[in-house]
Amino acid sequence: ESESLGLNDFPTAERLQWHGHSPGTPDWSEASRFVAFTLIDSVKGALYIAFNTSHLPVTISLPEWPGYRWEPLVDTSKPAPFDFLTDDLPERDTAIKQYAHFLDANLYPMLSYSSIILVLSPDNDA
Template sequence: DDVRAFFRADDDTTGRIADRFVGSPEIYGHKQRDVEESVNFVSCHDGFTLNDLVSYNEKHNQANGEGNRDGADENRSWNCGIEGPTDDSGVEALRNRQVKNFLTVTMLSLGVPMIGMGDEVRRTQFGNNNAYCQDNETSWFDWALLEKNSGIHRFLRLLIENRLLRDLDAEQRHLSLNQLLSRAQKTWHGVKLGDPDWSPSSHSIALTAHLPKQNQCYHLILNAYWEPLEFELPTGYPGPWRRWVDTALDPPQDIVPWRTAPAVSGLTYLTQPRSVVALYTEASE
């Protein structure tokens, strides 16, 4: 719910999405559990699909025969300007961007990611958020979506590939990227380095994760604001920052294979409205 609210640009959500990204320590910390034991998801079998989360403001459960009274009324969804299916290219582009935003945060947040069946190709239930009784095209998987939304499928596939990349820690144990990030030195920022804006009206945040033993540094920018924002980039590294993800870009530039990420020039990065950017660099020579 907090991630949904953040990318809907609700007030007072920046601190909450930061907590969710680092494994919800305020929930699990006192239980002495590792962050890998938490489960992260934006959508699941119960409620809106990920596509419907960015396509409908209201539930549309009339086909269930209960006068649209069943199912949750508050879904923290946003239709990006038009309710339901549309041929408007601008609205569709924004919906694709929002889907990629949700997938990126889900896959990179500390913990175990859970992706709903079909979310990788924008499966829809036509706004029905309680489709348990619909054994028909409302709940079936439409395989034609694999071609129609191949860009989203590719995006998630590359996110998963990188998450599964493994490295060795100081004890020569194989750790996933998620496990490595849980051990990283983390610093929060706003548009200015070292100055995160936790105020209720803030809609953006950035995080640097430093892994000195792996000689790598990651920088994540979340901009849920409706205008572009220019974020300062950390300096003092021998190599350039490289852009792995920018959800505002069209495929195939929105995400690239890890080792082919292009270098970023300059001391700032102009982050487009309602987008997520992931950069990395080498921490030392």
């Protein structure tokens, strides 16, 4: 999964979508303390990357992709080893199930001063 983080070229507007607390609604104001983007690669899939620089936690709405679901890869608010959920982590499935009720609703809770990377995966339950 971390292979998805490598790019061979600069992303174009079609491959890079900016978001705020809701998909497609970035807040570029000076007061905003949250920014997110989706990076789409036709071969490697898609990543959702977000930064919450506020002192307050937020629950964000994720872009919907029919037949797919978002799975956490990185969450800097979690203690190790749950901050980076690699495929070889024995507790990975358990950790992902803890997010299921949020992810099923296309939501994700972020603590203050944290960042996340979510990976788009086929939804086997769909």
